[in-house]
Amino acid sequence: MNRLRVLCPDTEPGLVDRVLGVLDAEPGAVHVVRLRGAAVDPPGDVVEADVAREAVDDVLDALRDLGCAERGGIVLETLDTVVSDAADRAEAAVPGEGVDAVVWAELLGRTGQSARLSVTFVVMLTIACLLGAIGVVTNSPVTVVGAMVLGPEFGPLAALAVAAVRRDGPLARSAAIALAAGFAIAVPVTALAAAGAEAVDLVPEDALTNLSGVEFVYQVGPFSLVVALLAGVAGMVALIAGEGSGVLVGVFISVTTVPAAGFAAVAVTLADWPRAASSLLQLVVNVAGIVVAGVIVLVVVRASRRRRGVPESLPTRPRSG
Known part of the structure; x- marks a missing residue:
């Protein structure tokens, strides 16, 4: 109720x-x-x-x-x-x-707030990238999981999906700016941290070769897009339902985004260009997959509502206090 x-x-x-x-x-x-x-x-x-x-x-x-x-x-x-x-x-x-049930005003309120670039968003994204980089360099899946938990990027990704369905240019721009600026800050900071760690000999010699436990972070395989699509569906369904499963959904969604960005920063620092390119491709593929999946879920929900004879009337984005 x-x-x-x-x-x-x-x-x-x-x-x-x-x-x-x-x-x-x-x-x-x-x-x-x-x-x-x-x-x-x-x-x-x-x-x-x-x-x-x-x-x-x-x-x-x-x-x-x-x-x-x-x-x-x-x-x-x-x-x-x-x-x-x-x-x-x-x-x-x-x-x-x-x-x-989808309450569009509620969904717009959630995604609209998450789409804004804020200090909190940048800090959490940067910490998540740093943890992801450490997890990959040390071949530590547990640390990568920590990065997954902290990753806040699904908010803007969901906002992009909602903006695409509603054809809401301002919301799309706000979400795109948050993602672009957030990663533009988080990735260089992670690269600087990796360079500093290498300068004091903290990076293992086999940092980019002993990756048996975290290869999925940078290897773009046949299931990369499938995972992204499933993650996008799970995240959007949970967002629509308003359930308290945000942490688990965040883990699922961040698995292929934040760690890939962190690993790309490390690979660039160590001049491993093929792996850096592969990591960035992994990031792009999964960001696109998550947004596309979110759009599909919302389109299906709208179509279902129309089939029940309910006129579709998408509200304007509510102002937050």
């Missing part, structure tokens, strides 16, 4: 009644509450309701058609626990399963 809160300003006579009409007509909406005069800025009424996740997108579309987003405001929150027979009946009355 999701908690919906709608601000209906006094300057729009009849708006609150139309909002209540939308909720009354929706079998997936329960626990409707009208708080008269509760809104301060702008002054007006507040309407709250609990809505089955499968019905949220339809309700939001109807409220946007009423102009609630422009004239007042719409807030959506996820409810972890709702103990109510009425809520159970509401969920049963709406076709489908909540875990499979």
